[in-house]
Amino acid sequence: MRGEIPKYGLDLKTARTGQILESPYEITVDDSWRCQWQSVFPTASKLTTSREYAKACGFNAIPIPQAMLLNMTLCFSVEPFSQSCRLHLGLENARQELPASFGDTFRSFTKIESLANTSRGDASVIHTTHILVNQRDERVFSLKKRSYYEPLPNNDVIEPIQESDGMASHFETPTKSLIDHYDGIKEFPSAQIEPLKAGRLIIHPMVRPLGWSENLALSTTYRNTHPIHWDSTSYGRDGIVVCGGFVQSLVFATGDREIRQVLDETLIHSSHINTVTPEDGIGSISKILEIENISDRLERVTLKTLGLKNVDVSKELSSLEIPNKLLNSDPLKPSEIELTCSDQCPELAGKIAMQATRSILRPRY
Known part of the structure; x- marks a missing residue:
């Protein structure tokens, strides 16, 4: 008798535009998750470390870090969707929509927005929207993702599917943000805030694996x-790779001291360039692109961050001229990044793990 091996991930034979995939997981997040997270991803922003600071900012308790929500949104969808993909190409418009607290229960859903074979026909690119929903069926976090799959077996035009059950309603809610929550705060508690200036390039000194x-x-x-x-x-011990969501979270964590206090964050776009494996040292640099005063109490900072692997940033980058092309807001293709490094900054060739442009919300004082 021969056994059968179950298959997971998106079935390209039945995949349709408009299809909604529900994760089989439903997880209640307790405080042990926070302890585990902050033992790996350091933070210097008081919102997710101090109960008193969080309450002064209008929360009932310390909120769940946004990076945790992003990773739940991504990872819960692996079994029904991305376990069969070749590559994770990038994220766009990742944002928290409602406050989330430890003790909440979460589920995730994935909607296929478009799918098509590449011009060469040797692969397909699938655009999806991913959402995280709490126990009250409220949408807490959302993001858009691009993924690289095997070619679609049937390249003919396939009629979109119209989901009629309750899952579709999760995608019909207008996207929200936490800005309205902070508009009601008359004064933010005292905390160290690092001064930032547009055009400044910050070499974040922290490097950790x-x-x-x-x-x-x-x-x-x-x-x-x-x-x-x-x-x-x-895959062999040398073949194991760290998932993109964890890489991104560690890249941002290594730079948190220099941009504190972060109240909210929107990921405009991110993409991964070179693979990260366990034990690789992760560091980062960030260019401040723009600072906008959106009220007398809040500012929005837009920055471009490069995640670096196995680079001693303090020693190796302090006197290095870094091409401005790498630090513009628009994302570059991996080939463009490597060509730019090869021609203008060979010290970073093969060392850039990811690129990201994001917008953070901070108190002005």
Whole structure:
């Protein structure tokens, strides 16, 4: 008798525009998740470390860090969607829509917005919207994602599917943000705020790895079921890669001290350039692109961040001329980044793990 091996991820034979995929996971997030998260991803912003600061900002308790919500949104969708994809191409418009607290229960849904084969016909690109919903069926977090799959087996035009059950209603709600929450705060509590200036390039001094055991624990906790992130029997210990959401979270964490206090964050876009493996040292640099005073109490800072791997940023970058092309707001293709590094900054060739442009909300004083 021969056994059958279950298959997970999106079935390209039945995939349709408009199709909604529900994650099988429903997770109540308790305070142990916060302890685990902050032991790996350091933060200097008081909102997610101080109960008193959080309450002064209008929250009932310390809120769940936005990076945790982003990773739940992504990882919960691996089993029904991305476990069968080749590459994660990038994220856009990732934002928190409602406050989230420890003790809340979360589910995720994925909607296929478009899918088509590449011009060469050797692969397909699928655009999706991912959302995270709490126990009250409120949309808490949302993002858009681009993924690279095997070619669609049937390249003919396929009629879109119209989902008629309750899942579709989660995608019909207008996108919200936390700005309205902070508009009601008359005065923010005293806290150290790092002064920022448009045009400044910050070399964040922190470099730290995501260890082998940490990667396994996080992949398990967040239900990232793709074996490339944990199955060393199949991929070999050297073949294990850290998932993109964890890489992005560590990149941003290494620079948090220099941009504190962060109240809210919108990821405009991000993409991964070079693979990160457990034990790679992760650091970052950020260029402040724009600072906008949106009220007498709040400012919005737009910055471009490059995540670097195995670079001692303080020693290696302090006197290095970094091409401005790498630090513009618009994303570059991986080939453009590597060509620019090869021609103008060979010290960074093969060392840029990811690029991201984001907008953060901070108190002005």
